[in-house]
Amino acid sequence: MTLCPNILNLIVLIIAERDILEKVKNPYIVGLHYAFQTETKLYFVIDFLNGGELFTYLRKDRQFSERRAKIYAAEIIDAIGCLHDKGIIYRDLKPENVLLDSEGHIRITDFGLSKQGIGMNEKTYSFCGTPEYLAPEIIKGAGHGRGADWWSLGALLYEMLCGRPPHYNRDR
Numbered sequence: 001m002t003l004c005p006n007i008l009n010l011i012v013l014i015i016a017e018r019d020i021l022e023k024v025k026n027p028y029i030v031g032l033h034y035a036f037q038t039e040t041k042l043y044f045v046i047d048f049l050n051g052g053e054l055f056t057y058l059r060k061d062r063q064f065s066e067r068r069a070k071i072y073a074a075e076i077i078d079a080i081g082c083l084h085d086k087g088i089i090y091r092d093l094k095p096e097n098v099l100l101d102s103e104g105h106i107r108i109t110d111f112g113l114s115k116q117g118i119g120m121n122e123k124t125y126s127f128c129g130t131p132e133y134l135a136p137e138i139i140k141g142a143g144h145g146r147g148a149d150w151w152s153l154g155a156l157l158y159e160m161l162c163g164r165p166p167h168y169n170r171d172r
Contacts (some may be wrong), residue, residue: 013112013113014042014112016111016112016114016116017110017111017112017114018032018035018042018044019116020083020088020111020114020116021035021044021046021111022035023086024082024083024086024088026078026079026082027078027105028075028076028078028079028082028105028106028107028108029079029082029083029107029108029109030046030047030049030099030107030108030109031046031047032044032045032046033045033046033047046109047101047107049099049100049101049102049107049109050101050102051099051100051101051102051103051104052099052100053095053096053098053099053100054072054095054096054098054099054100054106055094055095055096055098057100058095058159058160058163062163063160063161063162063163064160064161066161068160069157069160069161072098072106072160073153073157073160075105075106076093076098076106076108076153076156077153079106079107079108080093080108080149080150080153083114083149084146084149087116087117087118087119088111088114088115088116088118089114089115089118089124089144089145089146089148089149090108090111090113090114090149090152091113091114091115091128091129091148091149091152092110092112092113092114092128092129092130092133092152093108093133093149093152093153093156094130094132094133094152094156095156095159096110097109097110098156113128113129118145118146120145120146121145122145123143123144123145124143124144124145125141125143125144127141129148129152132155132159132165132167132168133151133152133155133156133165134148134151134152135147135148135151135152136151154166155167
């Protein structure tokens with residue numbers, strides 16, 4: 001069976017996501033318990049997080065108190081720091097990828113755009129992410145490293161406190 005390049009790229013991304021979830025253990029990153037496949041599907045058995053997406057709470061509450069935003073930011077900082085310690089750039093931090101557990105603590109999920117094997121001062125040049133949270137160096141195509149995740153955290157924190165992303169415009 002011959003696979004078209006788009007399917008091959010998707011397979012590479014899914015395998016990378018599984019590899020990341022297998023190697024990273026952190027209380028603020030969704031945990032992978034088991035992965036298996038059938039002939040046509042791949043399954044990930046991950047933590048059950050019944051608190052919903054941060055996105056839902058932002059839309060409902062519009063903005064958070066400084067105390068609440070600081071708690072979420074601290075947990076995200078711990079998660080991003082853990083990823084960076086393992087040479088992983090997350091590259092897709094946004095409210096839809098931050099889940100909450102039953103106690104209100106966050107867990108980062110969706111590692112499909114993450115990049116592995118990036119050293120402290122290394123850069124990657126792929127253009128990916130969500131426009132409202134993209135670091136300038138990604139937009140410029142100048143190459144980006146771990147700093148892109150910190151930029152995205154700043155944009156997310158701004159949104160938590162102000163009710164909208166810092167550079168929001170209806171025209172993407």
